[in-house]
Amino acid sequence: MRVKVIRSGGFAGIEKRGESDTASDPLLRRLVDRVDLGAVPPPGRIPDQFLYDIDIDGDTATVGEAQLNGPLRELVHHVLGRPT
Amino acid sequence: MRCTIVPPHMLERVVHDAEDPALRDIARRTLALSAALRTERRTLPVEPPSPTEDFVPNRTIADAQNQEVLPGETVRGEGAPATGDTIVDQAYDWLGVTFDFFEAAYRRNSIDAAGLPMISTVHYGRDYDNAFWNGDQMVYGDGDGVLFNAFTGPLDVTGHELVHGITQYTANLEYYSQSGALNESVSDVFGALIKQWHLGHTADQADWLIGEGLLAEGVNGKALRSMKEPGTAYDDPRLGKDPQPGHMDDYVDTYRDNGGVHINSGIPNRAFYLASVAIGGNAWEKAGRVWYDTLTGGTIKTDEDFAGFAAATIAVATGLYGADAAETRAVQQAWAGVGVQA
Numbered sequence: 001m002r003v004k005v006i007r008s009g010g011f012a013g014i015e016k017r018g019e020s021d022t023a024s025d026p027l028l029r030r031l032v033d034r035v036d037l038g039a040v041p042p043p044g045r046i047p048d049q050f051l052y053d054i055d056i057d058g059d060t061a062t063v064g065e066a067q068l069n070g071p072l073r074e075l076v077h078h079v080l081g082r083p084t
Numbered sequence: 085m086r087c088t089i090v091p092p093h094m095l096e097r098v099v100h101d102a103e104d105p106a107l108r109d110i111a112r113r114t115l116a117l118s119a120a121l122r123t124e125r126r127t128l129p130v131e132p133p134s135p136t137e138d139f140v141p142n143r144t145i146a147d148a149q150n151q152e153v154l155p156g157e158t159v160r161g162e163g164a165p166a167t168g169d170t171i172v173d174q175a176y177d178w179l180g181v182t183f184d185f186f187e188a189a190y191r192r193n194s195i196d197a198a199g200l201p202m203i204s205t206v207h208y209g210r211d212y213d214n215a216f217w218n219g220d221q222m223v224y225g226d227g228d229g230v231l232f233n234a235f236t237g238p239l240d241v242t243g244h245e246l247v248h249g250i251t252q253y254t255a256n257l258e259y260y261s262q263s264g265a266l267n268e269s270v271s272d273v274f275g276a277l278i279k280q281w282h283l284g285h286t287a288d289q290a291d292w293l294i295g296e297g298l299l300a301e302g303v304n305g306k307a308l309r310s311m312k313e314p315g316t317a318y319d320d321p322r323l324g325k326d327p328q329p330g331h332m333d334d335y336v337d338t339y340r341d342n343g344g345v346h347i348n349s350g351i352p353n354r355a356f357y358l359a360s361v362a363i364g365g366n367a368w369e370k371a372g373r374v375w376y377d378t379l380t381g382g383t384i385k386t387d388e389d390f391a392g393f394a395a396a397t398i399a400v401a402t403g404l405y406g407a408d409a410a411e412t413r414a415v416q417q418a419w420a421g422v423g424v425q426a
Contacts, residue, residue, distance in 0.1 A: 006340065010214045011241065012232070012295070012308050013346025014323055045259040045342070047248040047267065048216035053340060066218070 003028060004055040005079040011048045018080040028078060034071035037061040052076050131198075139193040141183040142201040145172050148208040148223075155221060156205045171236050175204045175224060178242035185243075185278045186250075189368045190376050195249035197380075202246065206236055215241055217248035231300055231322060238297045239282060243275035250274075254380040255388070262389040264345035269352035270379055276311060277368040287360040287367040293317065311357045314350030330354040332390075332423030352390060355418045359397075362414035370411050374401045394419040394426035 001023075007016040022029040035056075043051055043064030050065040054076065068076060133139070141162065147169075148156035159172050166173045179202050186192040194200045203221035212225025215235035222245040224235040235241050248271050251257055257267040272294050280290045294317075295308035305318020305326070314328035328350030329335055335351065338344045356375060360367035377400045378384060384396045397415050405411040419426050 008341040009346065011216065011235065011244070011346075012213070012298075013327075013341055014308075015340070046216060046218050047259055047271070048214065048245065049218070050214060051341065 001029075001032060001057040002055075003032065003057075003075070003079050004053075004084075005076050006053040007050050007076075007080060008053065009049060009051040016080055017084045018082045019084045020079050020082045028075070031071050031075040031078060032056060035075055040072065041067045043067065133191070133193055135191075137193075139183070139187045139199065141180055141194065142199065143176055143179045143183075144201060144203045145176050145179075146203065146205045147172065148205050150207055150210045150226075152209045152212075154205055154208075154218065154223065155203060156208075171206050171224075171226065171234055174234075175206050175236045175242070178236070178239050179204060179246070181239060181282050182243050182246050182278050185281050185368075189277070189281065189372065192250075192380075195246060196253045200249075200253075204242075215245055217245045217252075219252065222246060222249075227298075227300070229300060231303055233298055233300050235298065238279075238295055240272075240275035240279045240294055240296075241298065243278035244271040244294070247271040247274045251379065254382075255378075255384050256386050257384075258387050259342055259345060261343035261345075262348070263385075263387045264342050265348040266352055266388060266390065266393050268345045268349035269356070270375065272309060272311060272349060272353050273356045273375055274372070277372045280366070281368050286365055287371075288364070290367065292357050299323075309350065309353065311350075311353040314354055328353075330422060351422050351424065352393065355394070355422045355424065357418075358421045359415045359418035362417065363411050370405075371415070374404065374411070374415060377404070390424045391426055394424045398426050 004019045020028050040061045052063045143162050145160040146156035147159045206224045208223050208225050211228035213232045215224045226234045257263045292312035293307035299305045304320040307317045310317045314330035315326050317326040319325040336344045336347045360371040363370045378396045401412040401415045
């Protein structure tokens with residue numbers, strides 16, 4: 001599965017992108033098994049907070065930084081550490 | 085995409101049942117915006133202060149000790165001596181300058197016009213490249229030292245964040261699409277004015293940059309945004325190029341960043357710059373007064389678009405200076421100059 005993360009927002013408004021594939025990334029595979037994009041709460045409206053667009057094989061969600069916890073948080077930072 | 089008239093239950097349904105993930109995402113986002121309308125806002129009118137009352141700030145600086153926790157441990161309260169931590173003391177000083185600006189320029193007593201305590205958390209996270217207003221307080225990262233310096237450094241960053249609080253307590257502009265870009269823009273406008281007031285710069289002398297000093301050494305850029313020439317603040321292989329437009333012809337349609345709130349704010353930012361230099365003198369006195377009265381006057385909608393905001397500034401200028409005054413003409417021409425038809 002291909003996983004893409006785009007960070008937008010923040011005071012600077014500068015985008016940051018990362019991408020990885022579970023086929024060659026065993027840590028990512030374990031993280032994907034533990035997240036449910038359908039259960040993510042709405043991003044809220046916090047001025048200048050980071051927003052994360054997460055795409056797991058076409059399944060997408062937008063998460064606000066304040067709601068980014070647990071395995072989803074690990075997944076986001078792991079994938080953003082692999083810039084495209 | 086805007087779908088504010090769709091009832092929440094229908095959106096909930098789309099969030100859970102729609103087959104198209106993009107549609108689910110739009111519905112989820114819209115729901116979030118609706119929920120946000122319930123965020124804190126002063127509903128009772130503020131008692132007007134006596135004309136001679138000296139407003140006194142109430143600052144608290146907390147230290148997150150490089151964790152992502154809020155508010156963290158209090159390290160300096162109002163009136164306490166400097167701590168020796170330059171980040172803590174800078175945050176304290178800039179809150180004071182921001183408070184003093186609003187008292188001196190517009191007789192406003194803090195964020196809510198009723199002396200609300202100001203709380204800032206510093207040393208938030210590790211290598212954290214951001215500052216934000218979370219609805220109750222300001223939060224600052226130290227930056228990664230490679231691309232960004234500490235966000236407590238530039239005075240206009242503190243001004244920008246605190247003004248998100250003022251907007252929340254007044255016009256409460258929805259943080260999405262054009263009203264969101266206006267929310268961002270008024271934070272930049274007053275952030276810039278606080279710095280100009282602090283330095284004693286007229287509109288002609290000011291640099292009109294936002295976040296000067298925030299980019300680390302070696303990054304190709306002078307700041308994060310330019311109100312004078314949006315799109316020219318930075319151009320660096322690691323950060324990309326400043327994406328801000330300065331005219332409606334170049335308006336960016338995107339769903340990211342809450343509908344491009346940090347991108348399209350370049351358009352109203354430049355309108356403010358144009359009005360300020362056309363009027364001349366200290367920008368906080370006339371153009372700033374017009375924008376301040378528009379933001380706090382209760383006439384604009386929470387989902388106001390650029391055209392509606394522009395019309396409101398012209399109405400305020402007309403009320404302050406007269407329909408045929410040079411100031412009012414300057415405001416009209418400023419909006420026309422960025423392609424916004426009021």
